[in-house]
Amino acid sequence: MRDQRSSFERAPAGGRASSAPVLSKGDEPTIFELSVPSRTSWSLRNTNIPEYPLEELVPAEHLRSTPPDLAEVSERDLVAHFTRLSQRQYSVDTGAYPLGSCTMKYNPKVCDAIAALSGLADVHPASPPSCTQGWLRLFVELEEVLCEITGMAAVTMQPAAGAAGELTGLLLMRAWHESLSSRRHRVIIPDSAHGTNPASVALAGYEVTTVASDSRGCVDLERLREVLDDDVAGIMLTNPNTLGLFEEDIIDIAAAAHDVGALLYYDGANLNAILGVTRPGDMGFDIVHLNLHKTFATPHGGGGPGAGPVAVSERLVEFLPGPRPVRLLEPVGRQVAPLPHTAGPDSAALATRDSLPSAGPDGTNGQTSHGYREGDRFGWSTPERSIGRMHSWHGNALVLARAYAYILANGADGLRRVADMAVLNANWLRKRLRGVYDMPYDRPVMHELVVSAARLRKLYGVKAVDVAKRLLEEGFHSPTVAFPLIVDDALMIEPTETESPQTVAALAEAMERIAAEVAEDNGAHDARLAPRTTPVGRVDEALAARKLVPTWDLRERQQTAG
Amino acid sequence: MTSWAPHTPAEIDEMLAFIGVSSLDELFRAVPASLRLATGLSIPDGIGEPDLMAYFQELAAANAPIGRDLVCFAGGGAYDHEVPAVTKALASRSEFVTAYTPYQAEVAQGVLQALFEYQTMVARLAGLEVANASLYDGAHALVEAVNLAVAATGRSAVWVSEGVNPRWRENLITIARARSESHVIHIVPLEQGVGVTSWSTRESSADATSEPPAAIVVANPNFLGCLEDMERASALASAHGAELIVAFDPITAGIIESPGSAGASVAVGEGQALGAPLSFGGPYLGLFACSMEHVRRIPGRIVGQTVDVDSRTAYVTTLRAREQDIRRERASSNVCTNETLLAIGAAVQMAWLGTSGLAEIALRSARGARYCREALLGIPGVRLAATAPTVREFAVCAPVSGEVIVDRMLDEGFLAGVALTREIAPQGFEGGLLVAVTERRTRAEIDAFAAAFEKAVSL
Known part of the structure; x- marks a missing residue:
């Protein structure tokens, strides 16, 4: 029978909340299904510019035959669609996110408000320095505080994320060795390292040597010494490591590396645990990358943007990517003698108290309230032996601004409190979950803990991933699953400092409940079916890879093909 | 001090007691005493939100932004x-802003579907079959495209037009220098006064003795704004069996021949113009699209459509075996964190347009x-x-x-x-x-x- 309906009656409705989780579990149509030819949302300036025909502007051979087909929707349907998508998304603002190694702490709203200031957000990156003094000052001041936090001599802001920071650091390592006419081929990485480490090593043209962890979950110093020789360019370490454990032998590791002329690289993924407690520079690290989107609370955006500045010791400064924001005049003001822990050739010249902004009104001696002489100027400078450029422009500036705001708001006292509360939460949780889940490296942790679901798997057939999916039903994001690789069926839990004791307790209860349930009738079965309360149930990952559908057009083509 | 850690002194004491330690310091006993900061960090103590905002307003006032001043x-x-306003509003939905990478697909359908739609739109702009879920910026997309071409062809020479953005070229050369055996970059100059790539230097030197290139890289429009002779670039790539990498612009793509129809197997671009403010240069958005034959070499994340246990439509990151967390030193790229939020903003912007x-x-x-x-x-x-x-x-x-x-x-x-x-x-x-x-x-x-x-x- 012929369909008597109008054409629009057969299409999905844009303004119908068919998918909002509070209302139903229906699919959300794609924007392409909501598209209706000739419908528009756009609205542009009235410019009064002569309407030259396209053919007069661009020679025919360069023209596209038809414009690219994009969705054609009303603004109302566009807003409904993306708002509904956002309601199908878990986030820190929705609830706790104890995703190990990712430091999913609360992202302060004031930092977003700062990044939205027109005087920061609307600056063209090619503007001459006279138009960007605020930005340059921000970069220089952020560099100074990051030097103090890490115990290093200088920082490049260019790397856009942690992995970009790793690659930058490895290129600096290469430049350093080449400057000594030393050709080295290998970089040592512990078996507990993040996957980005070996991938970055390969990109930097080095070979990976993996060193096994010892029975305590730390770098095995003896085995490390066995693989260390003058072919080793460097060692990449995370400290605390991915088991949440502090590498207690770090001083000896640094000495062993330096004895063979290798450099020590610090992966900053876990810096949150040691803010204001100890510093990579004091441990002997030569290169440090930071994940501002972890430690310094810039929001992760569903997968990015991040920022991965790289801090280096004095001897590597001349190799940093350029151009670098620099202060053209020295700050005036009282030079504070270096504190005992900062004494040393690498750090004495940097980050005195008076060179940093303070909130107090202090207009004396011709200074602004922030310790700067009115005439302070900032500009660009490229280090003499710079490795080159690691970003299209200067780095992820708006992420850097957020991180700097976070650091200033916390201050020295607040940053130490960050580490204290992060470690307190993790150790409380560890104590609470002991005996409930196996802990292969059972000793006090720093900011995160790793438990194993291996016993649940052997007894009940319930894997770490099942526990993770059950936790989603309990209203928590799941921990990191199956990492680090050296723990059988790992669950890596990082509560972060911004979760209250009540929330951490609720997480512990949920994990206890799950462990108890899987031992009961049907409990294991239910766990393997989880999650059932989420916008979709367990997703078929194998199908996604086997029958790849990365775009709407390929889906249409496959459906047409049958 | 401003602190976003909510613990009260009483709660801290209770938690310490439960753990079985007497002080917060004791939690850090694994840190050797010689490494501990005796007096804390030498930076000022924290400040409250109003003072913080005032300080950043002062910094912002020292810039000359577009709109207000210029x-x-x-x-x-x-x-x-x-x-x-609609792009700003939707791209600042805090569910998108404060989510992590969509590792748990069941609670990340929002980001995943938005990325699926973004991939579709970028592929259409580029005239190619598949796009990834974003890279850092234009320079990064270029570097990854060259890495893909080198890996796909097993060759090392790369001919890069001088019309490619100079900062991107500098990034490429910085990274290629570390792998000088596998990455040999040749810059092909522009024709004086005309502004398009002078391929003739390469056409004549392409004799049997010179190594055929892995890729030919051209920007269209190029850094000087000029439209390149794409037929010639494409013919040169075909003649050598090289990949044609085209750096395109997502806005002019509205009227200009797409990279795909010009013969490109990989298209890269800077996506800032799709809804992101100028931002003093970042965060921006690396656009990356390619033909299906290269899908298993794509850098970074790709979202695919699939179904859940009840056969409902669902989305998930796929072909994960390419990625660094699985394949480690044999991964197609080291990229992990990308520019997802900018990609979602770009999807909104493209749908608005x-x-x-x-x-x-x-x-x-x-x-x-x-x-x-x-x-x-x-x-x-x-x-x-x-x-x-x-x-x-x-x-x-x-x-x-x-x-x-x-x-x-x-x-x-x-x-x-x-x-x-x-x-x-x-x-x-x-x-x-x-x-x-x-x-x-x-x-x-x-x-x-x-x-x-x-x-x-x-x-």
Whole structure:
């Protein structure tokens, strides 16, 4: 029978909340299904510019035959669609996110408000320095505080994320060795390292040597010494490591590396645990990358943007990517003698108290309230032996601004409190979950803990991933699953400092409940079916890879093909 | 101090007691005493939100932003296109902003579906079959494309047009230098006065003794705004069995032949113009699309459509075996964190523009650029630095250098363009000025700009 309906009656409705989780579990149509030819949302300036025909502007051979087909929707349907998508998304603002190694702490709203200031957000990156003094000052001041936090001599802001920071650091390592006419081929990485480490090593043209962890979950110093020789360019370490454990032998590791002329690289993924407690520079690290989107609370955006500045010791400064924001005049003001822990050739010249902004009104001696002489100027400078450029422009500036705001708001006292509360939460949780889940490296942790679901798997057939999916039903994001690789069926839990004791307790209860349930009738079965309360149930990952559908057009083509 | 850690002193004591330690310091006993900071960090103590905001307002006041202080005629890889309230509102939904990478697909359908739609739109813009879920910026996309071509062909030579954004080229060379055996970058200069790639140098040298390239890289439009002879670039790539990598622009893509239809197997681009503010250069958005044959070499994340246990439509990151966390040193790239939020914003922006809107802003930009170019060329002593056809951006020479013009025009309230300084200018184009005109520039602004320009170029 012929369909008597109008054409629009057969299409999905844009303004119908068919998918909002509070209302139903229906699919959300794609924007392409909501598209209706000739419908528009756009609205542009009235410019009064002569309407030259396209053919007069661009020679025919360069023209596209038809414009690219994009969705054609009303603004109302566009807003409904993306708002509904956002309601199908878990986030820190929705609830706790104890995703190990990712430091999913609360992202302060004031930092977003700062990044939205027109005087920061609307600056063209090619503007001459006279138009960007605020930005340059921000970069220089952020560099100074990051030097103090890490115990290093200088920082490049260019790397856009942690992995970009790793690659930058490895290129600096290469430049350093080449400057000594030393050709080295290998970089040592512990078996507990993040996957980005070996991938970055390969990109930097080095070979990976993996060193096994010892029975305590730390770098095995003896085995490390066995693989260390003058072919080793460097060692990449995370400290605390991915088991949440502090590498207690770090001083000896640094000495062993330096004895063979290798450099020590610090992966900053876990810096949150040691803010204001100890510093990579004091441990002997030569290169440090930071994940501002972890430690310094810039929001992760569903997968990015991040920022991965790289801090280096004095001897590597001349190799940093350029151009670098620099202060053209020295700050005036009282030079504070270096504190005992900062004494040393690498750090004495940097980050005195008076060179940093303070909130107090202090207009004396011709200074602004922030310790700067009115005439302070900032500009660009490229280090003499710079490795080159690691970003299209200067780095992820708006992420850097957020991180700097976070650091200033916390201050020295607040940053130490960050580490204290992060470690307190993790150790409380560890104590609470002991005996409930196996802990292969059972000793006090720093900011995160790793438990194993291996016993649940052997007894009940319930894997770490099942526990993770059950936790989603309990209203928590799941921990990191199956990492680090050296723990059988790992669950890596990082509560972060911004979760209250009540929330951490609720997480512990949920994990206890799950462990108890899987031992009961049907409990294991239910766990393997989880999650059932989420916008979709367990997703078929194998199908996604086997029958790849990365775009709407390929889906249409496959459906047409049958 | 401002602290976002909520613990009360009583709660801290209770937790310490439960753990079985007597102080917070004791939690750090694994840290050797010699490494502990005796007196804490030497930075000021924390401040409250109002003081914090006041300080950053002061920093912001020390800049000259577009809109408030300057009318923007600068491009060079960062453009002042319209960003409507709806894009800002949807891209700042905190569920998107504060989520992590969608590792748990069941609670990440929002980000995953938005990325699926983004991938579809980028693939359509590029005229290729598949796009990834974003890279850092244009430079990063270029680097990854070259890595893909080198891996796919097993060759090492890469011919890169000097018309590719100089900062991207510098990033490529910085990284390629570390792998000089597998990555040999040859820069192919631009034709003097014309501004398009002078492939003839490569066409004649391509004898049996020189190694065939893994890839030929060309930007269209190029850094000087010029439209390249894509047929020639494509023929050269075909003749050598090389990948054709095209750096394209997502706005001019509304009217210009797509990379895919020009023969590209990989397209890269800077996506900032799709809904992101100028942001002093970041975070931006690396666009990456390629043909299906390369799908297993794509860098970074790809979202695929699939089903859940109840056969409902669902989305998930797929072909994960390419990625660093699985394959480690054999991964196709080291990228982990990317620019997802910018990609979601770009998807919103592209849907807001729609088919007609993207073509419209490309056309309006081209009209504005034509009007501006004619006005500037009417000024004595001003001529085109490159005569090839352009769309939104063009390069001029004047009796004074681009740097001087930019400097002089600041006081008149214009960011006059991107000066072609020695550091960034393609060979032979030093001293010029690159002028970009978007759909946001009005006739009145351009008239005032031309008048100020005439004053600025007088010696």
